[in-house]
Amino acid sequence: MTLVLKGSEVRRLLSLDECIAAVEVAFKLHGEGRLHAPGVLGALVEGGGFHIKTAVLPGPRSYFAAKVNGNFSANPRRFGLPAIQGVIVLADAGQGQPLAVMDSIEITILRTGAATAVAAKHLARPESSVATICGCGLQGRIQLRALSRVLPLARAFAWDVDPARARAYSAEMSAELRIDVTPAVTLDVAATESDVCVTCTPSRAPFLEPAFLRPGTFVAAVGSDSADKQELDPAILASAKVVADVLDQCVAIGEIHHAVEAGRITRADVHAELGEVVAGRKPGRTSPAEITVFDSTGTALQDVAAAALVYEKAARTGAGAVIALDG
Numbered sequence: 178m179t180l181v182l183k184g185s186e187v188r189r190l191l192s193l194d195e196c197i198a199a200v201e202v203a204f205k206l207h208g209e210g211r212l213h214a215p216g217v218l219g220a221l222v223e224g225g226g227f228h229i230k231t232a233v234l235p236g237p238r239s240y241f242a243a244k245v246n247g248n249f250s251a252n253p254r255r256f257g258l259p260a261i262q263g264v265i266v267l268a269d270a271g272q273g274q275p276l277a278v279m280d281s282i283e284i285t286i287l288r289t290g291a292a293t294a295v296a297a298k299h300l301a302r303p304e305s306s307v308a309t310i311c312g313c314g315l316q317g318r319i320q321l322r323a324l325s326r327v328l329p330l331a332r333a334f335a336w337d338v339d340p341a342r343a344r345a346y347s348a349e350m351s352a353e354l355r356i357d358v359t360p361a362v363t364l365d366v367a368a369t370e371s372d373v374c375v376t377c378t379p380s381r382a383p384f385l386e387p388a389f390l391r392p393g394t395f396v397a398a399v400g401s402d403s404a405d406k407q408e409l410d411p412a413i414l415a416s417a418k419v420v421a422d423v424l425d426q427c428v429a430i431g432e433i434h435h436a437v438e439a440g441r442i443t444r445a446d447v448h449a450e451l452g453e454v455v456a457g458r459k460p461g462r463t464s465p466a467e468i469t470v471f472d473s474t475g476t477a478l479q480d481v482a483a484a485a486l487v488y489e490k491a492a493r494t495g496a497g498a499v500i501a502l503d504g
Contacts, residue, residue, distance in 0.1 A: 180488065180497040184280035190490045193287055193322060196483050200291040201455060203234065203482035207423075208452030211235055215477035217426055219403060225249030226403055232477030234485055239270035242481035244281050248402070250379035253314075260314070260379075261285055267484045275502060277488045281480075284487065286315055288479035290323035292422060292451070293375060293397045296471035298327050299454045299461030300420060301395035305372035306331045309361060311385065311408070312378035312400065313337040313346035320375045320399065325354050333358045334367035338378075365389045376400050376408040383410045383435075392466040398432045399473045409470070411436035417468040418448045420461075423476050431474040452478075 182190075206212040215232035231243045246263030253260055263281040268274060297305075305328045310317045313335050321333055333350070335358055337343040343360040351358040361367035368374050368389035376385055377399040385408055390396065396417070400408045414436040421427035428434055428444055436442045449459035451471065462469055491497045 178499050179275045179502050180277040180279075180491055181500055182277060182279035182487065182491055182497040184282055186491070186496050187279055187283045187487055190487045190494075190496060191283060191287060191483060193290065193319070194326065195486060196287040197291040197294045197323065197326060199482040199486045200288055200479045201295045203478045204295060204452040205455045206235065206452070207478055208450065208454070208456030208458055212478065214425065215423060217477070219430070221403065221405065224251060228403070230475070230477035230480060232481040233270050234481040240276075240481055240485045241268045241270040242266065242477060242484045244285070244477060244480045246281055246285060265480060265484045267481075267488050277484070277491070277497070279484065279487060284480060284483045285475070286319050288483045289316060289399060289473065289475055290319035292473050292475075292479055293320055293399065293471065294323040294327045295455065296397060296420065296451055296473070297324055297373065297395060300418075300469040300471055301328060301373055302393055302462065302465055304329065305395065307333065307371045308373040308375065309334040309336060309364070309367045309371040311336045311364065311374070311376040313342040314377070316377040316399065317346060317375075318350065320377055320397070321350055321354065321358070324373060324375070325356070328373065330354070330356055332356060334361040334371065335359070336361035336364045336367055368394075373397070378408060379406065380408050381405055383407050385413065386410045387412045387416065390468055392468065394468050396468070396470045397473055398470060401431050401435075401472075402475050404430045404434055407432065407435050409435075411439040411441040413468070414470055415441040417470045418462070419446070419470045419472060420449050420451055420454060421447055421472045422451050422474055423478070424450050426474050426476060427472045431472040432470070433472050
């Protein structure tokens, strides 16, 4: 029997704090060599693209997850649809039994913010209190919420190509988090005043420049999840301590991909994968002055950890609809 879980059910079952904890465990297992490297396939189509991400999570009961997502950034504006849509199939990795099919939107949003929170714990200065969020959509909201869980944020700037979105974001997030969130008049001024800068946009051209970053800044580059997307000037990576979520994937589709192609860095210049840092195999931040960059392309490590948590809670509480796929 297989559980089918709607987006509203996933949303009810998965909290941000639980997701951060689950994602941190997954990265630690990966860094310890106990979790195989995740797989990814992609297909670009007009106006967007699709990707399939897979991973196995070991444990008392091991799980396999495959996420199939479509990403069409113009959907909200053109059709009133989410930019990201898809499903996660969760299976028993020991027997092959399909356990659940669930909507992927909430998991994708939460686990992406969770990865930034885990990276910030190790790569941002602990006293970081000011953040700039580039991109004021759903992901921009979860990024600020996630950062607020691990850093003593007191102020944030919101930057978006659409100033109205930045104003709406600022009002909403100020009220929710009870910190001072204001629209950024210009990105350079906001970033220069910030300890943390998150980029989570669908940009196809770099907009964050080295001159915008002061010593000690932590940058989470979240938007580049395909080879045609780019948010950071490659010169930033050339002068920073760079940490990848999964190096092979970042070399193929992340900000590291663009920096390597531009000849600014080589694969060997990447300091570590996040799992190695979480597991203590490589150091995170070692100086208050160094600029650190987390290249977050989004991995199935995060998906399987979150999906397994959702499934186990659903099984305990009776959530979802049970169907027989072989009936």
